[in-house]
Amino acid sequence: MDIDIRPVRDGIKEASDGNAGRNESTARPNDRANQFRSAKNGAVSNGVNLARMHSQNVNFYYGKSRALSNVNMNIHENKVTAIIGPSGCGKSTFIRLLNRMNDLIANSRLDGKIFLDGKDINAPGVDVVDIRRRVGMVFQKPNPFPKTILENISYGLEINGRKDSGFIRHKVIESLEKAALWNEVKNRLNDNALGLSGGQQQRLCIARCLAVEPEVILFDEPCASLDPISTKKIEELILELKKEYTIVIVTHNMQQAARVSDYTAFMYLGQLVEFGQTEKVFTVPKQKQTEEYLSGKFG
Amino acid sequence: MRKIKESIYKWLFTITAFASLAFLVGIVIVLFKEGIPILKYIDFFPFIFGESWYPTYEPPDYGILPLIAASFWVTIGAMVICVPLGIGTALYLHELAGEKQRAVLKPTVELLAAIPSIVFGFFGMIIVAPFIQRLLNIPTGLCAFTASLVLGIMAIPAVSSIAEDALSFVPRSFKEASFALGANRWQTLTKVVIPAAGSGISTSIILGMSRIVGETMTVLMVSGGAAVIPKSFFSPVRPMTSTIAAEMGEAVMGSAHYNALFAIGLLLFLITLVINLIAEIISRKYRLKLGLNR
Secondary structure: OOOOOOOOOOOOOOOOOOOHHHHHHHHOOOHHHHHHHHOOOOOEEOOEEOOOEEEEEEEEEEOOEEEEEEEEEEEOOOOEEEEEOOOOOOHHHHHHHOOOHHHHOOOEEEEEEEEEOOEEOOOOOOOHHHHHHHEEEEOOOOOOOOOEHHHHHHHHHHHOOOOOHHHHHHHHHHHHHHOOOHHHHOOOOOOEHHHOOHHHHHHHHHHHHHHOOOOEEEEEOOOOOOOHHHHHHHHHHHHHHOOOOEEEEEOOOHHHHHHHOOEEEEEEOOEEEEEEEHHHHHHOOOOHHHHHHHOOOOO | OHHHHHHHHHHHHHHHHHHHHHHHHHHHHHHHHHHHHHHHOOOHHHHHHOOOEEOOOOOOEEOOHHHHHHHHHHHHHHHHHHHHHHHHHHHHHHHHOOHHHHHHHHHHHHHHHHOOHHHHHHHHHHHHHHHHHHHHOOOOOOOHHHHHHHHHHHHHHHHHHHHHHHHHHOOHHHHHHHHHOOOOHHHHHHHHHHHHHHHHHHHHHHHHHHHHHHOOHHHHHHOEOOOOOOOOOOOOEOOHHHHHHHHOOOOOOOOHHHHHHHHHHHHHHHHHHHHHHHHHHHHHHHHHHOOOOO
16 A cells, blocks of 8 residues: 555645645634544545645656746645646646646656555556546647547547447536536537537536546646636536536636635745635735735736 | 838749749640640540550550550559558657657658659669569569559658648647547557548648659659550559650650640649649648638
8 A cells, every 4th residue: 555644744844834634623623624624635634644636745847947846735535726826836737747747748857746545646557547537637728639529528438448339428428418518519419529619619628528537637727718708617617526526726817716716726936835725825825925926916 | 212122022022923823824835735736636535545655656546545554553553652651650750759760760761852863763773673573583673563662662751741740730739638538649649640630641642642643754764664554563664754754855846746745744734733632622621620720
């Protein structure tokens, strides 16, 4: 067993609230914090990190330049964790580490560990395909394949070896329904997905991701190229999806983080400056930098 | 002063741009003017489907079917060679090669394109043909097969460079989406990248074909030159291009033979025109499909 039993203690200086759950519950033993603890979301219990995912002393390098330094963060089950910060702060780099998308980047190096259910996802012998299936991703720009709507969704099932057409059909409908797209596309499943509007394409990408039954879904600025109405739909969808999935969202938009997330991480220059419940980060930030960023002094 | 300069530049470039249009129109006019009169001597169908080409006999025969058949077989044979090799090269360069292999291989393939066709012909005549002759124990190595082989090798860079462009036009985001769903490299390549680049790859094949159909010097040297309908792939043949090259020098200007050669040229022009149009249509469709401009 690979369970990490060390309490996340290192890097506390940078990530002042890296183990939010524990600090919350000891400092303010209010009802809500207790609720989190009993729902296994308190992250650290008896020295075992129970968060769905967590990173431990993560440093990441593109060639020689360091994009992340000493990031410790917990991703709690069935919650939305938002990562905010100015461009170049490392938030996209971080989220792409959670499903090993950065494996594809030449000359990059990861130092530190990332855990999914207590297991190191970069350990030798771990199948990257399995990690990516369990941790799905929705990208900044909607990127449906130039195939039909149906094929876009069945693709993930086929590559995972599901050939049964009845099952595929069922899964396609289910995923489209979950992504709130079914009613708009049910009569044109065989049309090219690139004919959909940007917002529809993004929901199709979400449906495509849902079809392979991930446990965690990563959203990398999912609304960056969408209009306000489409954005609103995606946000509503995220709130709906968190009932079943654990969600991480990177966003440029602070208001979006405030609207959809339960936890907020503020990153700056590759460091995790502050992490905590969204309400608290936005109303009583502990770090001066966080406050300045939120009030628009920089970024 | 600046204004005058500007308008001079404008006119200069307008003229240069339209020059190629003028050349094209001129060439087409000449082809029609000199080619069409062959119909005075022979009807259209006997010309195209006539089985004997004896332009200097008395009475002469102007049936170009043997020449068309020769071009057809040589082209098919060359495609069989250049398509798998060219596309394989493109896939390897684009998907599998590391930086080092790429650095060696890409310039090498480009250099292959830089070899003059006469050198290919030379190589085919001196090295390949005798080898084929000995290997297969046939009367002459100068035959459709040898021509296909040499032309096929010649056309590899044309196919591979366009196919590689097509592959590189496939947005990175498609690949990322595929990987993020848990696909491996092979699945991503066969199910996402190749279909997305499909029309671009077919364009590369078609343009490779147009290159082969129009190639003259090499086929003149290695195809054997017999203007009879080929009985097998290993018989000597005389494709349309090499017929023109070989006979234009001796045809009397304004004679029926002369007109016939122009008519063959016109036919070649029409064939490559159609091929290029198809390529253009496909590549335009493909841009639309990928959501690139227009």
